[in-house]
Amino acid sequence: MRNLKLIIKREYNARVRNKSFIIMTILSPVILVGMVFLVVYLSSLNNEEVRNIAVLDQSELLQDALEDSENLKFIFLDGMDLENAKIISLESKYHGLLYIPHTDSLTALDQNLQFFVEGSPNISAIQYIEKSLNSKLTNLKLEQDGVDLMQIEASKSNVDIHIENYKGEQTSKMSSWIKAIFGGAAGYLLMMFIIIYGNMVMRSVIEEKTNRIIEIIISSVKPYHLMMGKIIGTSLAGITQFLIWVVLGGILLFVATSVFGLQIENSSVANQEMIDQVNNSGLQTVINDILRLPMTTLIISFLFFFIGGYFLYSSFYAAIGAAVDNETDTQQFMFPIIIPLMLAIYVGFFAVIENPHGTVAVVFSYIPLTSPIVMLMRIPFGVPWWEILISLLLLFATFALVVWFAAKIYRVGILMYGKKPTYKELYKWLKY
Amino acid sequence: MENLLVAENVYKNFGKFTALNDISISVPKGSIFGLLGPNGAGKTTFIRIINQIMMPDSGKLYLDGEPLQAHHIQNIGYLPEERGLYKSMKVGEQALYLAQLKGLSKTQAKERLKYWFERLDIGNWWDKKIEELSKGMAQKVQFIVTVLHEPKLLIFDEPFSGFDPVNANLIKDEILQLRDDGATIIFSTHRMESVEELCDHIALIHNANKLLDGKLNDIKLTYKSNTYEVGLICSNQKQLKNDLRDRFVLSDANFKTIGDELKVNIKIEANQSPNDLISYLTTKGQMNHFVEVIPSVNDIFIQTVAKK
Structure with a gap:
């Protein structure tokens, strides 16, 4: 346990002190906010x-x-x-x-x-x-x-249905849009996180192999501890970066909006239909809708599904890193990892938004490789707690299984140099 | 003599490939034990098993009388043949990290690192990154990290590769010093002259099998062929050579002298006494050179491996 802590600390420091990490962390929100303003500015130029x-x-x-x-x-x-x-x-x-x-x-x-x-x-x-x-x-x-125009004008109607749920809370017509946006953003963020930080784990494994420090380290610690320390340390770096982004982005947006007034809200929303709906149902109901989202569930679930999903995938990434000598050789093994992630995103954007409780959406929110993303997209639409629990249990059970396999490949792979292994050889390594 | 490390009937297979076939070895306490063998013989696999990087398929290992367990790692220092350090990490930070992984506390590690950095004359490297150092300089750091936790058993795999002669000598002296301080050292190498110089016990592994092991001097005794290198000053060298050839097995000798004498290797039977040979030779001319030919480790190595 002491060694695991040491490894986590080193991995975390190695990630966080990296120059590109610092630059990315600070620049990303600046670039993002800058882009938003650039787009707003350019389109207002255009309109003038x-x-x-x-x-x-x-x-x-x-x-x-x-x-x-x-x-x-x-x-x-x-x-x-x-x-x-x-x-x-x-x-x-x-x-x-x-x-x-x-x-x-x-x-x-x-x-x-x-x-x-x-x-x-x-x-x-x-x-x-x-x-x-x-x-x-x-x-x-x-x-x-010969029709009287006045008569027609008088007979025109303006239907505006007020939507309420059975508890009597008024919801706006934007409600399902808002749910889809929040769910989609959470799912997409999780995917990006898995890919970016999974890659970091993989690169760090390859780095240890090419530096040839690996044998020195595993003569002091178990390969399993080294792998887990790497995965955990890197994930903490990821969480750090994410939190910095949230804080920085929040501050920047706050400063920007108070300086430029509320310009963004007027011009940046591209969809005319949405603006109409906002105007019709009132900004207040929209805000109410956002407030009424199961935010606590969403945030807690995000945390758990992030941990489960990221751990599951980074075990794959670690095993791949151990199996090869350099990054160019990783391509053939990366493909099977990217597929389920892409599938989850597509299922999320098509099946979930169309019908969040349909068979396809439900099934994919249980399958461990896709569940973190799909379930996160479903949660804003309201998912019973036991469904989330089952999905999480399946996810963590699969993680335990996968990490066992990954550790076996890792243990053999880190000491193998030379030619790129085939899938058949990887299978053999499981039995060493 | 008490043994620090004992391996009994160790087997290891990788799929169909046999890496170690029934290896039993005893490493006496306080010795420098040479683990020899050609490339791919199984040395590194055996060393990795001692370090618990791999588990043997069957067989037992004991360290200081106890069956080998995870916590014994703190009693072993290992300098692998394939060695490196984190390139972008600072020397001091890195050494501290590796020392702590071996169970030292931070303050303890810092103290000892300072001592060793001074001793090997690299005190001002603490804040340098490894990528700024030369290969030989990085090797010094690795050496320090290997010995820092004062392990009972030290394993060096080709320790001198990458060092210039001056630093190789420095490291050799440090290894001898460590032995004198009570450590037991396993030393794996191809460089036979350093085996000759350092090791008192050896084991030779070839194609996964142990071919021989024991005290270096005992092995040399069994491998000596009762051959003597002789230099004789006489008037008729040709005549003498023919006479000798009738009584003994002769071969050409190659040693340096200042005179112009007959130089031959003479092999006698095991039951013959070298004294008789000397008495006989003194009747033939003036003898100025008489040395028993002792096989070098290199000869033994080549001879044993070639025989198989």
């Missing part, structure tokens, strides 16, 4: 540009439908033919020319509109024009058929 659009309306029906907006300015050209209008709009460097031909029938008009543009048109400009003309044309047609 005002586009001039020339309009040649020979039908003289639709002019009043086009109102200038924040980004669009309409310039109406009168008393000229199409050729001249084209030349003018090109010479004046207008964004485009909207051509509405003379017509006798309203029905023919909507298919005969033309938009001339140099290069490619701005999508939102086109959408804006289409939307405006659509409603104007519809109204014109209705009027032509």
Whole structure:
């Protein structure tokens, strides 16, 4: 036990004192926050540009439908033919020319509109024009058929269903989105953590082999202790990095938002639909939704599933590191490790979000290789505690089994130099 | 004499490959024990079994009378042939870590490290990283780490490789000093001249089998062939050589003198006395050289391995 502690301490220090660890830990949140601001800044730059659009309306029906907006300015050209209008709009460097031909029938008009543009048109400009003309044309047609527009306006309804659960708590329509986002983020983070820190364990094993210090060390400690010390020490370094990120990221975001006001919330949410829903159901319910997530369960489960999942995978990584002499030889063994991780992420993003308690989602949240990720994604949707417990038990039982195999391969592998072993040879090592 | 390490009927297989076949060896306390054998003979496997890096398939090992157990690791110091250190770790920190793994407390380790660093003249290396040191310098650190916890049994696998002659000599003297201080040393090497110089017991392993073992002098006695190197000053060397050839088995000798005498190796039967040979030879001319040919470890090694 004393030796295990010494190894954990050394491994932890070796990871944490590494220059790239320090740089990564400090720079990552800065880069991330910086990127968010860069994107926000660039898209706001983009939006500030005002586009001039020339309009040649020979039908003289639709002019009043086009109102200038924040980004669009309409310039109406009168008393000229199409050729001249084209030349003018090109010479004046207008964004485009909207051509509405003379017509006798309203029905023919909507298919005969033309938009001339140099290069490619701005999508939102086109959408804006289409939307405006659509409603104007519809109204014109209705009027032509003798329908009273006032009556129609009066009869329009605005349905907004208020969703409550049976306990009477109001939830927003965003609720399932929020759950999916939190679950997805937790699962994705866990996967990244497993890959990054698993690789660190593997590299550290290979380093000991290439430095040839391995035999000196295992003449003092059991290979099993060395392997476990390495896995635990590295995981502690990972947790340290994660906590620093959380704190740093929090501080940076806080500073940034208080300096720039609440700009981010207004412009960074890309999905128009989501903004509508936020506006409809109110920010307060969304915050309530977030607060009502099983946060304690999520955080505790994250911890346990992280420990179980990371330990399970890093035993594989340690065994691989022991089996080869250098990092380039690891490729063929890495493949089987990455597959279940990718599978878990795909199952999570497709099956869980679609139906968090469907058969596929449930089965994959029990299978130990995929359970950490899939279960974490399911938890925000509400999973009974006994399901989590069974999944964790399976995970840790598998870990115990895998670590036993990994230790055998590790024990033989660390003393083997030379050619890259095949799977068949690895199997033989289990019996030495 | 009491034995510090006893191995009884040790077997070890790797799949179908036999690495050790019924090896029994006794290492007397306070001796320097040479473990010899060609490459791939099984020496390293045997050493790893002593260090409990591997378990034997069958057979027993005893250290100081007790069956070998995990805690005995603290009584063994091992300098492997394949040795290295963490490149990016500082010398002092690294030595402290390795010493603590061997069971020393931090303060104890620090104290002894200071002593050894001074002794081997590397006191100012404490804060250097290993990657800044030369190979020979790193070897000194490894040597210190091996002996720091004052183990009863020291195992050196090719200890002199990588050292320049000056430092090799320094390490050799340290090894002899450790033996005089009461440690028992197992010494595995190909370099026969250092075996000759250091070892008092040897065992020879070849193709997983032990071919011979025992006191070096006893082995030499059994391997000597009653051959004597003779230098004779006489008038007719050719005539004398023919006379001798009729009575003994002759071969050419090769030794340096200042004169111009007949140089021959003369082999006599085991029941003949060298004194009779001397009396006979003195009648033939003036004898200025008479030495018994004692086989070197190198000869024994080659002879034994070739025979199999």
